């Protein structure tokens with residue numbers, strides 16, 4: 241098979257769609273007005289921002305005036321969690337519930353709040369990567385001000401029972417925030433049906449540019465302002481709007497939520513072929529529940545090899561993949577998500593995440609399945625760890641035959 245380039249890291253970022261790019265381009269050039277200006281050049285930009293706000297709202301079942309544009313998922317997570325913490329503090333409620341496998345934008349914000357005297361409960365996840373509404377209910381206390389649990393995990397793709405979790409939160413009068421950065425466009429989201437009070441989303445995971453995102457804040461929640469200054473974003477996040485990116489986000493999210501079922505059916509087929517193919521390699525395991533997972537997510541542990549060397553070798557073959565999340569690469573710590581699943585360090589280290597989408601083809605999958613086994617074989621043949629595993633556990637390593 242001829243060498244090709246296969247992008248299988250869509251959970252890290254996606255390519256900007258041609259449609260989103262085309263929609264954005266005029267706002268760099270002829271439509272360069274400031275949306276706050278009163279002459280037509282500015283007004284036209286304000287109209288474009290409003291249209292995008294409506295598009296984002298429609299995509300998640302919200303109202304346009306509940307959508308606040310931000311610089312992305314991390315900012316939305318920070319604003320939501322720190323804001324709700326402040327609201328809670330005013331009422332003497334300084335307890336927050338989250339999970340052990342959130343994105344670092346959530347976990348590190350919680351750590352920061354701990355330094356301010358907040359108490360955080362990090363719920364454990366099951367060995368399949370799921371947390372239950374019952375766990376949440378049991379953890380809620382008199383002084384709980386916020387529950388923040390992601391809709392879908394970025395590393396293992398597991399989908400959480402968000403509607404039930406939201407229901408439990410509302411029953412107890414606790415605010416519910418969800419990081420839906422990986423979920424938007426991959427599963428249907430309706431903030432009302434799912435009892436969500438605040439929701440974070442990001443443009444670059446759904447074919448819009450990097451550096452744009454949004455926070456949904458349910459009407460009536462007096463979340464403190466994020467940036468003081470001008471009157472943009474209903475006075476809550478000052479600064480001249482990133483008009484081209486906002487326009488692109490509106491277009492991209494509209495496309496992303498269209499025909500989710502049909503899109504997923506196609507992607508799931510490719511993913512299942514990929515999973516089945518990889519699991520034929522001995523001493524591999526799928527991480528995260530097989531059914532309750534995003535259509536395009538594959539996360540496997542391959543014993544006896546080290547994730548980083550695997551990624552570098554795959555790159556030489558033209559395959560862009562990841563091990564853990566993009567944010568943990570460059571660090572030698574194993575992924576906190578895989579450790580939360582209960583995997584030992586040795587196995588968490590040798591993990592491979594392939595995240596495909598509707599742009600991937602059957603040829604891409606066949607190519608990965610062709611190049612991966614010989615790479616694993618070669619890396620294992622050089623691995624003292626693999627040799628030790630084979631000896632101590634009496635594994636007959638046919639890859640070395």
Ligand SMILES: *Cc1c(COP(=O)(O)O)cnc(C)c1O
Pocket residue numbers: 251252311312313314315317343345390392393394419420421422442443444445451452453
């Ligand atoms: C990518 C990602 C983020 C961060 O979004 P940015 O726009 O890159 O700041 C947050 N949460 C999850 C689950 C993500 O996958």
